[in-house]
Amino acid sequence: MFSRLFYSSIFPFAIAIFVIFYRSSSLTALSQHLSWRSSSSTHQELIGNLYKDGIIQDKRIIDAMLKVDRADFTDKKSDTYSDRPQYIGYSVTISAPHMHGFALQILKDHLQPGAKVLDIGSGSGYLTACMAYLVRPNGKAIGIEHIQELVNKSIKNIKKHNKKLFDDGLLEIHKGDGRRGYPIQAPYDAIHVGAAIYGTPYELIRQLKVGGRLVAPIGNYFNQEMITYDKKADGTYNEQRHMNVMYVPLTDEKSQYAKAGGRRQI
Secondary structure (H helix, E strand, C coil): CCCCCCCCCCCHHHCCCCCCCECCHHHHHHCCCCCCCCCCCCHHHHHHHHHHCCCCCCHHHHHHHHHCCHHHCCCCHHHCCCCCCEEEECCEEECCHHHHHHHHHHCHHHCCCCCEEEEECCCCCHHHHHHHHHHCCCCEEEEEECCHHHHHHHHHHHHCCCCHHHHCCCEEEEECCHHHCCHHHCCEEEEEECCEECCCCHHHHHCEEEEEEEEEEEEECCEEEEEEEEECCCCCEEEEEEEEECCCECCCHHHHHHHCCCCCCC
């Protein structure tokens, strides 16, 4: 669920600021201060800028992102196509477009037709919908979000112009505790986590298929790295560190409501 990101009790609208330097040699195109650089005034131009800036390079990802208009998932329409996170309620944001692009690009080999993928902290529903397009036909993208109001809102968002994803069985959004994954439909070819985990996510790695990949921000509030875990046949994994980030912690429903002031906001 990119999409849910970044939180600060003092600066709630800075919840998902990924500035930063990229350290993986395979992502050198992302290292030139690209944060917020891909902004545009239209959906098509935004995706085009993400391509020109080297964030998305795969035609399948471009096509999927073109099918899912960010305007269906944002509340502040004047800021829809800015390359930055946007608040959607409950101390949660829809991620900056360059981070959605990064997630899809780093998982692209595992987002293939027929694959089953899990989006933890699915938030607005944007990234989960993009994943659903990438795994069709015969695949499934599952979003997990622990705030029921955001589950309802994300389903409504997706149905504005992408209802067929639900009709074709390519997409599901469920209320649940993302820290536990979604074992009822495991194992998964790919897992994306849109909130920070303190320590190695062993339970989520267990829910990967052999050869599957998990990408997640790992660390505490002010010391986080985006890390991928590739599961090996013996159940262990290879780990690769990519960049420093700042994400809201992956927490429980009660804590999330408390951060939001203990009241409904949507």
